[in-house]
Amino acid sequence: MIIGTRSAALAVTLVGLAAGAALAHGGATGIVKERMDAMTDISRNVKSVGQMLKGTAVYNPEEIKRAANAISGHAGDAMTELFPEGSLKSPSEASPTIWEEWPEFVTFADSLETSARALEDLAAQDADQKSVAAAFGKVAATCKTCHEAFRIKK
Numbered sequence: 286m287i288i289g290t291r292s293a294a295l296a297v298t299l300v301g302l303a304a305g306a307a308l309a310h311g312g313a314t315g316i317v318k319e320r321m322d323a324m325t326d327i328s329r330n331v332k333s334v335g336q337m338l339k340g341t342a343v344y345n346p347e348e349i350k351r352a353a354n355a356i357s358g359h360a361g362d363a364m365t366e367l368f369p370e371g372s373l374k375s376p377s378e379a380s381p382t383i384w385e386e387w388p389e390f391v392t393f394a395d396s397l398e399t400s401a402r403a404l405e406d407l408a409a410q411d412a413d414q415k416s417v418a419a420a421f422g423k424v425a426a427t428c429k430t431c432h433e434a435f436r437i438k439k
């Protein structure tokens with residue numbers, strides 16, 4: 286896995302695409318809307334950190350700490366709770382295999398929480414930017430891994 290500022294830049298691209306898709310998701314209701322909103326908030330925070338690491342926004346460890354905390358707050362159980370079995374109502378892009386491979390899905394949600402916590406800790410210690418970028422790369426990689434496995438692009 287490539288980590289560092291390069292993946293930070295990639296993550297920004299990735300999140301940009303995801304944000305574009307989110308606009309097309311008007312009409313979602315109930316739990317599907319709730320998780321889309323949570324994912325959108327995650328993506329806003331990822332984008333904010335990505336811009337700082339890319340140098341298109343002022344580097345601010347306090348803001349990275351806040352953003353990482355917001356991401357971890359949406360991860361783990363908070364995320365898996367938003368995926369009750371069979372919740373596939375249109376325009377959801379969730380894959381039905383989530384519930385066939387639930388332990389794997391939970392692992393991805395948990396690793397997002399762990400990686401976001403690690404990012405938060407580094408930012409809180411005002412660690413060097415290279416370490417922060419590496420930790421951010423891990424967060425972004427988790428989004429991608431889970432989306433590739435469990436999100437169907439419609």
Ligand code: HEC
Pocket residue numbers: 300303304306307308310317320321322324325327328331356364376377378379380390391393394397424425427428429431432435436
């Ligand atoms: C445990 C798996 C998992 C992880 C981890 C995950 N996502 Fe998602 N994400 C999904 C699934 C599944 C959907 C589709 C949900 C739906 O449409 O019902 C989704 C949808 C989205 C959407 C579209 C929301 C919308 O309005 O349609 C965005 C944006 C998004 N994710 C961003 C992220 C970012 C950024 C990260 C990482 C920081 C991330 N996600 C981590 C599973 C995950």
